[in-house]
Amino acid sequence: MRLSNYLLPVTKETPADAQIVSHKLMLRAGLVRQTAAGIYAWLPLGLKVLRNIERIVREEQDKAGAVELLMPTIQSADLWRQSGRFDAYGPEMLRFVDRHDREMLYGPTNEEMITTLFRDAAKSYRDLPRTLYHIQWKFRDEVRPRFGVMRGREFLMKDAYSFDLDEAGLKKSYEAMFVAYLRTFARLGLQAVPVRAPTGPIGGDLSHEFHILADTGESALFYDAAIEDISREELLSADVSTIARLTGLYAMEEEEHAKVADCPVPPERLRTRRGIEVGHIFAFGTKYSAAMGLSVQTKDGGQVHPQMGSYGIGVSRLVGGIIEASHDESGIVWPEGVAPFAVGLINMRADDDKCAAAADSLYAKLNAAGVETLYDDRDERGGAKFATMDLIGLPWQLIVGPKGLERGVVELKNRRTGEREELSAESALARLSA
């Protein structure tokens, strides 16, 4: 993409509304614009990041055997009356009526709908187990939205729902999602700590929250330092044994930690950090299958309500979360895979024919090699281009200038480390295409 052809409104100054670093950077780097309290428009660069996160989440859901579908954002009140949640949910649910005075709502979650859909489609134990998911916008009318996309009212969420014949099956489905989450967050370049969450009336230990460590997190966590020793490689190839290893290590939210009489972690290994909740998985059994009349026929001719679980990842929140975890004084530092473009190509002198020709040529070759490139071909000074590239945080900057060209080299800069290297255009291409 040529920057001269793009919409990238970056700013030097920070809008007064933004408090935390991710929100400031998202506004400054032209990722989002707020349109109402807790509601954001995604500008081109922000949308690319959102789509990249979505892609990684989707790939790991698919790998875990979950099946994607897409449910609507608008739901009817009647559906929610069946589960009793229409009245129970409270003012956080956005309700309205259509022209025929039918009561509608903008979905804050989809248990009722998925259960109904599955009820009408699955009749036999042979239809189980299944895990279904979608990635869809939700609306929760938070009392006080804040922190940009971290606590918006409208947000993009991946929510998956599992259906199993019995509790043993539910446990397996739960573990499959647990593994998928570990891999997903590792691929996103994040260290996510699974924290046992209170399960409420259902009991058991089948509920975990996944927190990214960041100083601006809304929850305080207490955990065993050994959690930090688990390598990214291990998490990328996580399996059930990884769950056992992780859940064997102490990790609690402040409130729960306060209730623990004898903390099993020796003081020197007990870490206290703040965390951003980016995922939550839990098993709730037959709560919705019973309420919504979902049952399947068993082998011996009986009927059972499937055991269900649900599994959420805050996709839009992750955009902010990743920035909280990965930035410096100059701007965002995107992890590979999440970055909106892999390479930022800078032509230092747009008015110099040789420079322009060399940069144009590199741009064409990068495109041909399938390397997503943002080409700053504007007639701006080099300093302004550097500042823009640092701010938007693309992993690599490829710099073409008259000084280097005289010696037959271009410069490759790593955004994260700041390391610069001079090399031939061919070597640079080969490196970036690898």
Add this chain to the structure above:
RNA sequence: CGGGGAGUGGCGCAGCCUGGUAGCGCAUCUGCUUUGGGAGCAGAGGGUCGCAGGUUCGAAUCCUGUCUCCCCGACCA
């Protein structure tokens, strides 16, 4: 929802107390000079001050109402 703060060109702000039809920085446009870390000079365009009503000869400024946004607390992917 309780408590606090703020609405003035795209962004950041001043002006308001002590009414006299709007100013600064950034950004934008033009020209010249510059060109390896957000250039300099000169010129230009863009707002009628959240909205509604009131007081007044006259309102960004005073009064009333209203809407919106932000912050602190209780709740949440």
